[in-house]
Amino acid sequence: MKGSIADDALQIIPQGGVLTDNGLIVEAGDFETLRKSNPNAELEEISGDHVLIPGFVDCHTHLCFAGSRAKDYALRIAGKSYLEIAKSGGGIWDSVTQTRKASKDELVDLLLRRIDQHTKNGVTTIEVKSGYGLRVEEEIKQLKAIKEASAKSKADLVPTCLATHILPKDFNGPVEEYLELILNKLLPKIKQENLANRVDIFIEDGAFSAADAACYLEVAKKMSFDITVHADQFSAGGSQVAVSVGAVSADHLEASGDEEINLLAASETVAVALPGASLGLGMGFAPARKLLNAGACLAIASDWNPGSAPMGDLLMQASILSAYEKLTTAETFAALSFRAAKALNLYDRGVLEKGKLADMQAYPCNDYREMLYHQGKLKPIKVYKKGEMI
Ligand code: NIG
Ligand code: FE
Numbered sequence: 001m002k003g004s005i006a007d008d009a010l011q012i013i014p015q016g017g018v019l020t021d022n023g024l025i026v027e028a029g030d031f032e033t034l035r036k037s038n039p040n041a042e043l044e045e046i047s048g049d050h051v052l053i054p055g056f057v058d059c060h061t062h063l064c065f066a067g068s069r070a071k072d073y074a075l076r077i078a079g080k081s082y083l084e085i086a087k088s089g090g091g092i093w094d095s096v097t098q099t100r101k102a103s104k105d106e107l108v109d110l111l112l113r114r115i116d117q118h119t120k121n122g123v124t125t126i127e128v129k130s131g132y133g134l135r136v137e138e139e140i141k142q143l144k145a146i147k148e149a150s151a152k153s154k155a156d157l158v159p160t161c162l163a164t165h166i167l168p169k170d171f172n173g174p175v176e177e178y179l180e181l182i183l184n185k186l187l188p189k190i191k192q193e194n195l196a197n198r199v200d201i202f203i204e205d206g207a208f209s210a211a212d213a214a215c216y217l218e219v220a221k222k223m224s225f226d227i228t229v230h231a232d233q234f235s236a237g238g239s240q241v242a243v244s245v246g247a248v249s250a251d252h253l254e255a256s257g258d259e260e261i262n263l264l265a266a267s268e269t270v271a272v273a274l275p276g277a278s279l280g281l282g283m284g285f286a287p288a289r290k291l292l293n294a295g296a297c298l299a300i301a302s303d304w305n306p307g308s309a310p311m312g313d314l315l316m317q318a319s320i321l322s323a324y325e326k327l328t329t330a331e332t333f334a335a336l337s338f339r340a341a342k343a344l345n346l347y348d349r350g351v352l353e354k355g356k357l358a359d360m361q362a363y364p365c366n367d368y369r370e371m372l373y374h375q376g377k378l379k380p381i382k383v384y385k386k387g388e389m390i
Pocket of ligand 2: 060061062230303305
């Protein structure tokens with residue numbers, strides 16, 4: 001599950017087939033053998049070249065937002081930094097203002113459109129964070145929108161509470177008081193209404209300090225939430241907190257140095273690289289190669305959000321990261337499938353083997369290496385969720 005993987009570890013089945021039942025994989029193997037031993041199975045025989053792989057798991061997105069931050073982007077490419085823009089009234093707070101103005105139904109519509117785009121591109125499990133509400137009722141509105149979209153969409157959505165994205169500008173009080181409010185008023189409600197079982201926090205200058213985050217996360221953990229952290233994006237510190245609270249994942253890591261890399265490698269916390277944010281901000285990538293060499297479990301996610309990562313094309317981003325960081329094809333696909341599932345504490349998907357969910361996608365090519373070679377331009381022609389074509 002952890003560390004580097006050579007391409008010859010990939011188990012490739014030529015002329016392969018997958019037998020599914022009730023949304024699950026019963027067997028993956030040689031098509032003719034499967035056909036003969038299951039004469040009554042309904043057949044979907046494919047002509048022409050196809051490469052079938054597991055559906056992608058995008059373990060970090062902020063898809064539930066309204067409005068655009070094209071203005072921020074223009075400022076950034078003209079030379080202003082993400083943190084400077086945030087300080088002068090743009091950034092996350094701008095999206096909070098725009099998202100608060102949207103109704104729940106509008107958010108559901110926006111979400112469904114983005115989810116549709118993602119599923120067409122082979123993403124069958126999508127984590128979605130709140131974090132543009134930043135007050136109790138607005139965070140609940142976002143999480144309810146995610147729940148409704150989940151019921152209407154073919155993909156599985158995994159909701160996460162990110163009420164601790166930044167300290168909201170309209171909160172009159174110290175940071176401890178805001179964290180108390182979230183712990184005492186919001187998280188119990190989320191539990192009660194079954195809106196999420198994961199909690200995230202952004203540890204950074206201009207967001208939350210490592211010390212405040214550690215106290216907050218310890219309590220959230222006692223309330224039996226899974227923990228994930230926006231860590232080491234611009235400065236190191238968050239990954240240390242993530243590892244010490246036993247977070248399922250530490251995400252971003254662009255600023256992680258050797259110390260952080262070794263800590264993550266020695267832990268069960270999945271290291272999640274977000275190349276879409278590096279591309280959107282024009283900054284360096286997370287040290288994915290070093291993380292794998294040190295023995296970490298590496299996942300890759302899109303971070304799709306209106307600010308730092310507006311593009312949202314997971315395969316394209318992963319292809320680019322693999323080219324710059326020198327990741328093998330096996331490492332890249334593992335990072336988009338079963339390792340990303342581990343970051344969500346899911347062990348029932350991401351591999352085409354007996355007992356796993358029949359979430360699959362087929363690409364029009366005859367060699368698995370074509371997919372990264374085309375750097376995201378080659379799209380799946382068939383996508384299956386729990387055995388059903390979507
Ligand atoms: O993962 N870094 C913090 N949060 C998001 C960006 C959200 C935004 O800019 O709206 C991220 O990059
Ligand atoms: Fe993010």
